[in-house]
Amino acid sequence: MQGYKKETELLTKLLLEILPILKAQYNLEEYQSKDFRTGDIACMKSLLSRLKHLKTSKFFSTASSDEDLKLKLKVDAYEKTAKNDQKVIAILKNKEKGLEQRIRELEKANKEAVALKKSMERKDEKLREVMRYNTVLKAKLEC
Helix, strand or coil: CHHHHHHHHHHHHHHHHHHHHHHHHHCCCCCCHHHHHCCCHHHHHHHHHHHHHHCCCHHHHCCCCHHHHHHHHHHHHHHHHHHHHHHHHHHHHHHHHHHHHHHHHHHHHHHHHHHHHHHHHHHHHHHHHHHHHHHHHHHHHHC
């Protein structure tokens, strides 16, 4: 009985360590870590039988021990994460390029707006001058 309990504890520890990796890698969402913490033997057996089916894959058949398996699962998960990170980085770089392009367009439009505003101010000043001159001429004509 003591040996059985020790084996169950070791199995629980191993499953709790690799469960997040397995869930991400092999779509084993129905298994929850709380089931293993409570010692749900049926749940453990179910997961182990699923893993036996997966064991025929190249990934599992190259693992020579539980430690190798854990390491391979961790490495595989890190590689998958790294690939996802690279995709995210590529997307962010593209967005950054798009934003830089948009900034250049806005700066160009801003320069055009400033130039147009200065032009309008000059024309407005000329119009005021013409109106002043027109007022002076009217005054002279009335005299």
